[in-house]
Amino acid sequence: MDVLLIAGLWLDGSAWDDVASALRSLGHRPVPLTLPRSASATLDDQVAAVLTAVDATSGKPVVVGHSAACTLAWLAADARPDKISKVVLVGGFPASDGKPYADFFELRDGVMPFPGWEPFEGLDSADLDEEARRAFAAAAIPVPGGVATGVVRLTDERRFDVPVVVICPEFTPAQAEEWINAGDVPELARVKHLEFVDLDSGHWPMHTKPAELARLLASAAVDLP
Template sequence: MDIILVPGLWLDGTVWERVTPALEKAGHHPVPLTLPGMTHDADRTAITLHDHVEAVVSAIDAASSSVVLVGHSAGAGIAHAALDARPSRVAHAVYVGGFPTPHGEPIADDFPSEAGNVPMPDWSAFDESELAGLTPQLRETLRALAIPSPAGVLSDRQHLHDPARYDVPVTAVSTDFTSATLRGWIEQGLPPVREYAHIRTVHHVDLPAGHWPQLTRPEDLAAVIAAAAAS
């Protein structure tokens, strides 16, 4: 099965390199995406959320059959919009350390921008739970991978229109928070997670790995994704 891998902020498709071998060993075809503007020399000033969503939709359309769609962090919101555009083509969605951004909300507008770019902030901007598992070497690796994200992608409002998106089963992978915490947020109706209240089938998985499990626990993350594909 094609497994489309959508990275989060500041990252391109290479962040999945430690995850893809285990997916291939399980018989799947991983498709790690580098979204528009996410190369070091790109002009990001005109890149929009729609551009990123359309890139994921194009990958879904290019697959020979239904796909598993994986979104990490803010990439979960982008993946969710692509699922909304092609609900009949997505067999299962996996949201890793992120949420399916609701209609009308921004993907992630709480980071400062500089001339159309949103650089990855200093480590002090992150909670200790987010940094868990990042050894000094992995921190260097993550910094080397980091590319500024287009400001428009973070600030643009999500556009969803097809309620069939709620029929697609979702695996919610809690990484730097617990599944119990996530369920509590859903019960409270907090805006970032309110889509979950409408999704008919949500599987909750705890993967305590910090915010970047592709680096800290790649084989375990691959196993979670493969299980979603098998279901």
């Protein structure tokens, strides 16, 4: 099974190296994506790159989105509902139609740099040691302003037919269900096949629990409705 891997803000495809290696050993074909990151790149550019990867597969891939990129994975399901076998969301939820993609932090000179670790203190980063934090910050790629502030457009209700797995790292499945039932994640409230899986890690399990994450992704790839 082809497994497309889309990392969240400030990361490129290399963030998945350890997960990809483990997925290969489990018999799958990982496709880590590095999205357009130039200062002039837009959300549409990144969506187009994801769809190009989807269209390049021979079958119906599993599309994995991490953190903010959960929205990119969901935009792919919206654009290719018949081409994707499952969407897996790791540590995040898709934005709704008309909402900005990821305008979470201040833009500087047209980009959104990594804001440092203060906003992520607590469960998000508890399993990252100082060396891992320094390496992450040093490698962080500023997010183009046209991506961060791009407006999400969802148009095809067949996306709700695509099965979804929510992998819950720094929050629990019970919390995720509570947020969805409270109306905080309206997109997932309408998904027909929705599953929650717990993962005991912080917000970046591809760095801290790659083998465990790979096993969950492999399970999602073979456990299709």
